[in-house]
Amino acid sequence: xxxxxxxxxxxxxxxxxxxxxxxxxxxxxxxxxxxxxxxxxxxxxxxxxxxxxxxxxxxxxxxxxxxxxxxxxxxxxxxxxxxxxxxxxxxxxxxxxxxxxxxxxxxxxxxxxxxxxxxxxxxxxxxxxxxxxxxxxxxxxxxxxxxxxxxxxxxxxxxxxxxxxxxxxxxxxxxxxxxxxxxxxxxxxxxxxxxxxxxxxxxxxxxxxxxxxxxxxxxx
Numbered sequence: 001x002x003x004x005x006x007x008x009x010x011x012x013x014x015x016x017x018x019x020x021x022x023x024x025x026x027x028x029x030x031x032x033x034x035x036x037x038x039x040x041x042x043x044x045x046x047x048x049x050x051x052x053x054x055x056x057x058x059x060x061x062x063x064x065x066x067x068x069x070x071x072x073x074x075x076x077x078x079x080x081x082x083x084x085x086x087x088x089x090x091x092x093x094x095x096x097x098x099x100x101x102x103x104x105x106x107x108x109x110x111x112x113x114x115x116x117x118x119x120x121x122x123x124x125x126x127x128x129x130x131x132x133x134x135x136x137x138x139x140x141x142x143x144x145x146x147x148x149x150x151x152x153x154x155x156x157x158x159x160x161x162x163x164x165x166x167x168x169x170x171x172x173x174x175x176x177x178x179x180x181x182x183x184x185x186x187x188x189x190x191x192x193x194x195x196x197x198x199x200x201x202x203x204x205x206x207x208x209x210x211x212x213x214x215x216x217x218x219x220x
Contacts, residue, residue: 019069022069025094026095038068038072039068039072041078042074045075053124053127056084057103060102066096071084105124
């Protein structure tokens with residue numbers, strides 16, 4: 001019979017068992033749970049992914065990547081985190097093999113990046129080749145570059161139009177109030193205020209009912 005719900009202590013125990021099992025293949029790793037090592041990648045789109053690739057290379061060169069027990073990612077960090085997890089999975093879970101490949105790459109990166117004999121592992125070459133996905137075809141007048149410029153100008157103009165419209169509404173409000181005071185009778189003015197007050201009251205009543213946790217049988 002499969003248990004439907006597990007308490008926190010049970011989940012933590014199973015988690016530590018999985019960590020200890022993973023550490024068996026890593027020389028120099030402890031067997032306790034007081035020296036857990038976590039790695040977190042923040043967001044930032046493809047820029048974060050590219051930066052964190054260098055972080056992974058640095059950790060690999062220092063021999064620390066294989067000692068990571070937890071990996072936490074968000075947004076652009078998830079891009080590089082999923083890439084790393086997929087690479088480890090393709091290596092049958094051997095983090096040391098991935099670490100060695102990244103460490104060798106870090107040593108090569110210290111040389112001439114234009115060296116034709118400079119080889120890259122397939123996963124790293126893939127992510128570098130497709131990291132520039134917004135303007136994949138470089139060049140001042142390429143279709144991708146012109147599309148990126150047009151998109152930037154369009155979004156910039158849309159944001160400016162919103163600000164101008166808001167500013168115009170603020171400036172025209174005194175003129176509108178002046179026209180109402182001079183052209184609308186007092187009776188119609190009070191009627192409009194009453195309708196507005198009723199509408200606002202109904203809106204707040206509706207919001208209050210929406211947040212009420214009413215369940216069957218709770219009433220009198």
